[in-house]
Amino acid sequence: MKNILFFVVFGCIILSCSPNNVVADQELASDNQSLVDVKITNGVLEFSSKQHLLNVIKEIEKSNNMENWYNNSEFRSLLQRQNKLREADLDHIANTGELGSQADVLFFREDNGELILEKIVEDPRFAAVLNENSFVIVDNVVYHIGEEGVAYISLAENKKILPTFLKNPSMEGATFEKTKAEYFKNVRMASVTDATVGDPYNSNRRIVAEFVRHYSVVYISLVVKMRCQKKNWIGWSNTNCYSMNFSASGVFSEAGVNFPFSGTRSGTNVEEITMFVDEVYNLSLNWVSTSGTGSFKCSSSDPSSTSFSF
Incomplete structure (x- = not known):
């Protein structure tokens, strides 16, 4: 009976030191690692x-x-x-x-x-x-x-x-x-005030709002972004806007499970505003459904904000 008890205890010690448990301990430790x-x-x-x-x-x-x-x-x-x-x-x-x-x-x-x-x-x-x-x-x-x-x-x-x-x-x-980045839904407002030129509907400025999935193999994130852009000779680039704000909501999927999200963002004298919805290191993170509303003023002299949906 003592011999049986000895082997049982010895076996438990061996199992507790097995490579699988060591790996599990390492993974658990990484969960707590920080800056x-x-x-x-x-x-x-x-x-x-x-x-x-x-x-x-x-x-x-x-x-x-x-x-x-x-x-x-x-x-x-x-x-x-x-x-x-x-x-x-x-x-x-x-x-x-x-x-x-x-x-x-x-x-x-x-x-x-x-x-x-x-x-x-x-x-x-x-x-x-x-x-x-x-x-x-x-x-x-x-x-x-x-x-x-x-x-x-x-x-x-x-x-x-x-x-x-x-x-x-x-x-x-x-x-x-x-x-590559994936753009789930976006909207472009081309009628934007250009305070420098003084044209209230100058086509050289626009507001872009979009839901984006960034994928970089080791890191994936979902963001909602609103930004002001300027038309240049070759292409569009970001430019400053007096004020921007948006509200966004919807559902995203992580590992096959759906999660609702909602939030608002605003900014003054900025090129863009962003809401970070979620981030993971595996591949299964995607938009399911999205909706949003926003408004902007490109200069302090604008009489009112321009509103839109995306």
Whole structure:
């Protein structure tokens, strides 16, 4: 009887130390990891898991200064680089069609025969964890977010390949996955006051409201966005608006389960306003149904706001 009891206890000890339980413990630990657990390698932030990345993104969303949430001189975020671009820079690109040194930050998206100057990484929370050249390390995999898609390679077997990948994301052995933002529903208001020209229905300004799904392999988000755009020689680019506001509601699906959402956003003297609906690291996050209403004034001299539905 003592021998039987000994083997039972011994078996329990072995099972408690099995690899499966160790993995489960690691996954549980990553659920609790936060800002203080972020590491840095070669100027690139390193997260222990996709859940860890998601935890940090949700944390920094609450920050008043997402540009500087990670206090380390070795790290400069893509968000910092994006925020240094001024309207004059965007106008120059949209008038000449030349992206120049910003070709890894901006691109021209074709929409209904028109070109729109866009950020490659639209979600500022995600841009805040990428380094200035759009790299991030998650669970021993280094990712590069580009215009056409995401390139990535595992560092588990050989961390020495990291400097090579940072110089050349299309290196031999890397995987590439084509990605793009998906626009569920949008509306364009072309009759917008242009205070500079003094024309109350100038066609060179417009308001765009849209529901967007951003997909970057390692991170997916759903957002509602409203922005003011200016028509340039080559394409449209963002420009300042006196005031904007919207209310949005609907249903989105995560892992086959439907969830309702609703909310409002407003801003004064801004180019755009955004509502972050949800974010995940798996693939099953999609819009199901959406609706919204908004209004805007492009200048303080506008007698009243213009309203619309989307």
